[in-house]
Amino acid sequence: DIVMTQSPDSLAVSLGGRATINCKSSQSVLHSSNYKNYLAWYQHKPGQPPKVLIYWASTRGSGVPDRFSGSGSGTDFTLTISRLQAEDVAVYYCHQYFTTPYTFGQGTNLEIK
């Protein structure tokens, strides 16, 4: 199984600041046939279902503000949230859909400093 490891486990950032969350997969999620990274990022707030922010490692989901960006390839990925707003307080997860069993990272808890 592919193990997804996120860092840090928790993060406190000032309003208007930048948050950076890292995700490392135990094996590459880059598909050789289409050169796409099978990696998504989700935002999960209490009492709500998760929301997909990023897929293919760097493509923003529908309606997702451009303050959210994803980067990386192979085994190392980053989610960056710029100009942090109060509504961004949530737990963020990376997710590989390269091969079953699909797996999530353990989550990163983002708070306001």
Added chain:
Amino acid sequence: QVQLVESGGGVVQPGRSLRLSCAASGFTFTSYGMHWVRHVPGKGLEWVALISHDGNSEWYADSVKGRFTISKDSPQNTLYLQMNSLRIEDTAVYYCAKKPTSVDAMFPADWGQGTLVTVSS
């Protein structure tokens, strides 16, 4: 618009069974693969199972393989998760989710609101 409504959660004793349902609307049910994903309170998300658009293929997390079964009733536009031999560690909010509408990928994109399963003696 896409709507997914889970039901069937509740309190159940260890070793017993429970069946979750997910009523789907707003899209062609037979055209999309469907997932179950769970969130353990105070912990993270765990992918549970996936079924192909036609219901002919299924994939499971190691933690539920042999105990849980995912299925689709296409005429009823309903997704199921049959959970047998339940364990305390299966306690979670269970979400159904569909693959994205216009992206050729299988990640969970549209989600229901979830149903809580509590396994306790």
